[in-house]
Amino acid sequence: MEQNKQIIFKGYIDGTPKETDMELKLGEIEVKAPKGSKSVLVKNLYLSCDPYMRGRMRENYGSYIHPFVPGSVIEGFGVCKVVESDDPFYKIGDLVVGLTGWEEYSFVRKNEQLRKIEHGHDDVPLSYHVGLLGMPGFTAYAGFYEACAPKKGDCVFVSAASGAVGQLVGQLARLHGCYVVEPLVLVRRCFPQGIDIYFDNVGGAMLDAALLNMKVHGRIAVCGMVSQQSISNRDGIHNxxxxxxxxxxxxxxxxxxxxxxxxxxxEHVLREYKQGNIVYIEDLNEGLESAPAALVGLFSGKNVGKQVVCIAKD
Amino acid sequence: MEQNKQIIFKGYIDGTPKETDMELKLGEIEVKAPKGSKSVLVKNLYLSCDPYMRGRMRENYGSYIHPFVPGSVIEGFGVCKVVESDDPFYKIGDLVVGLTGWEEYSFVRKNEQLRKIEHGHDDVPLSYHVGLLGMPGFTAYAGFYEACAPKKGDCVFVSAASGAVGQLVGQLARLHGCYVVEPLVLVRRCFPQGIDIYFDNVGGAMLDAALLNMKVHGRIAVCGMVSQQSISNRDGIHNxxxxxxxxxxxxxxxxxxxxxxxxxxxEHVLREYKQGNIVYIEDLNEGLESAPAALVGLFSGKNVGKQVVCIAKD
Structure with missing residues (x-):
């Protein structure tokens, strides 16, 4: 048996998450993937803090992902190293990215969102696999190209433009030949004609203000409502x-x-990154103990860039 | 000179329109289209009352159509007969449909929304050209087929389903092989799985309720917000x-x-109508004097079906 530090979800909450909604627990784990289980034991290296996790702290989330289980370990995206495997697809030493636990070691299973990190990607910081090359980066890519129908010359406004998703949307838009402005206070000055594309990460008052500044045939990609995540009685949208x-x-x-x-x-993002056309800013905390504070910080705007927690370098 | 009764817009308003926001005036008109003016003098037969007209009673409408001019005649869609013409395209006796004045006689000009009524349509009530075959009917058609991307078997919910637009949306949807339910109180019982398409004519609380009943990949066509037309401080949408x-x-x-x-x-709607697959309900008032009450009634839900005012039979 090995020691396995874990971050436990204490119970469903109302309002903004606090560090005391989670607690550190010292557990034990048998470092062995049981025969026939098809499971894989991983050592967690980098954990991702993402705004959607607030939704999972609500009992009746009724959404696209089930709520956290009180008394159980927090679940989230992570970069991990395989240390035991009963699945021939994964070998000891393989690096994988996908849903894992906020703990030192986790059992995971093959699924469509558990992806092996290819060797060609070794020259990218490992943590980028939960950011630039992970769910947030892909959210930016799919949302921009699929939901926004961008055209060269479009005026693009991105809320939460320094966040994990927003920072990439702005860069993809510029590379696509769009004009990008970030803080809404500048919208009328920078885009006197208005906005063609609003990539909305925050909802609430920002969405309401943007609605008044849209151009004819404008498109709004509704990606997230971080401003509304913690509010049971959500802001009304009036416009x-x-x-x-x-x-x-x-x-x-x-x-x-x-x-x-x-x-x-x-392929697209790696190529642009390697050519120096894309940069990606991270806010990196050290140690599993710092993970609750890192998650909580998302909702007070504490992070600059993608929030990641490093719990082991390899 | 001929006598020309007119309904005059008195001035910009706040809140729900009242009959006293308009007044009847006895004017005069020279029944003659001046040479070289390219204008056409029409006798107005049927006037259309439509919710969008409330928007034109606001000074800073800032929308897709300019506000009414205080002291001037109310403008709206109508069916008219040409009585004088300086445009060779229109002959005396032609029936036309388009934007005209709320008065006995109006000068109109050729434009993309002034349409001659073809003789093949003579077996349809003339007033249908401002309803089933006019702007409201076309709104239903374009909104349903273009904005809703309907599929056979889709569950469709229509608000203001007895109105000028809604009644046709429901019938087009049924003919398309969709399931249609109208009053929202029945939605959970009729569509336990939720709504694929919501054709929204009213906005406000109904939209907010419908949002909670939508299916994955649902589509909402935002056609009108009649519930919000008169409210300066609009309801917030929370969902x-x-x-x-x-x-x-x-x-x-x-x-x-x-x-x-x-x-x-x-072609589509006439064919279905002539085959008896579509019916269209009108609420017909008689006399220009009754037009202000008919318009005001739209905002208290007084009308059943498309509200039209007949001011002359021919």
């Missing part, structure tokens, strides 16, 4: 009448509907 | 987070963007 007068399309989307595009996303 | 979890598309639209489809709309 939807502009959908009619401006013939606007609002498209909600989830990256998981576009997984068939994942290979072309990886 | 937009479902756009993400259900990957919903909300598409605002205006019929005027689809005018290239008008000929196929006329």
């Amino acid at each position: 939807l009448f502009t959908l009619i007068s401006k013939r606007i399309k609002m498209q909600g989307f989830l990256q998981s509907d576009y997984l068939h595009l994942f290979p072309q996303f990886l | 937009l987070f479902t756009l993400i979890s259900k990957r919903i598309k909300m598409q605002g639209f205006l019929q005027s963007d689809y005018l290239h489809l008008f000929p196929q709309f006329l």
Whole structure:
């Protein structure tokens, strides 16, 4: 048996997550993948903190992913190293990325979102596989190209433009020949004609303000509502009448509907990254103990760039 | 000179329109289309009352159509007979449909929305040219086929389903092989799986409720917000987070963007009507004097079916 530190989810919450909604527990784990189990034991290296995780702290989430289980370990995306395997697809030493536990070691199983990291990607920081090359990066890619129908010359506004998703949307848009402005206060000055594309990560008052600044036939990709995640009594949106007068399309989307595009996303973003056309900013915490504070920080805007927690270098 | 009774718009308003926001005036008109003016003098037969007209009673409408001019005659869709013409395209006795004045006689000019009524359509009530075969009918057609992307078997919910637009949407949807339910209170019972298509004519609380009942990949055509037309401080919509979890598309639209489809709309709806597959209910008032009350009634839900005012039979 090996010691296995874990971050436990204490119970369903109302309001903004606090560090005390989680607790550190010292568990034990048998470092062995049981025969016939098809399971894989991994050592977790990098854990991802993402806003959608707030939704999983609500009992009746009724959404696209089940709630966390009180008393159990927090679940999230991570980069991991295989240390035992009963699945011939995974070998000891393989690096994988997918849903894992907020703990030192986890059992995982093969699934469509557990991906082996190819050797050609070794010259990219490992943590990027939960950021630039992971779910947030793919969200930016699928949302921008599929939900926004971008054209060269379009005026693009991105909320939460320094976040894990937003920072890539802005760069993809510029590479596509669009004009990009970030803080909404500047919208009227930078885009006196208005916005063609609004990539909305925050919802609430920002969405309401953007609605008044849209151009005819504008498109709004509804990616996230981080401003509304913790609010049981959500802000009302008052300016939807502009959908009619401006013939606007609002498209909600989830990256998981576009997984068939994942290979072309990886190729596209890796190529641009290696050519120096894309940079990706991370906010990296050290140690599993710091993970609750890192997650909580997302909701007070503490992070600059993609929030990751390093719990082991290899 | 001929006597010309007119309904005058008194001035910009806040809140729900009242009859006293308009007044009857006895004017005069020279029954003659001035040479070289390319104008056409028409006798107005049927006037259309439509919810969008409330928007034109607001000074800073900032929308797709200019506000009414205080002290001037109300403008709206109507069916008219040409009595004088300086445009060789229109002959005396021709029936036309398009934007005209709320008065006995109006000068009109050829434009993309002023249409001659073809003789093949004579077996349809004349008033249908501002309803079933006019802007409201075309709004239903363009919105349903273009904004809703309907499939056979889809569950369709229509708000204001007895109105000028909604009654046709429901019938087109049934003819397309969709299941249609109308009052939202029945939605959970009739569509336990939820709604694929919501054709929204009212906005406000109904839209907010429908958002919670949408299926994954549902589509909302945002056609009108009659519930919000008179409210300066509009209701907030609280349930937009479902756009993400259900990957919903909300598409605002205006019929005027689809005018290239008008000929196929006329052919489609006339064929179905003549085969007895479509019925169209009207609420017909008699006399120009009754027009203000008819318009005001739209906002208290007084009308059943398309509201029309007959001011002359021919």
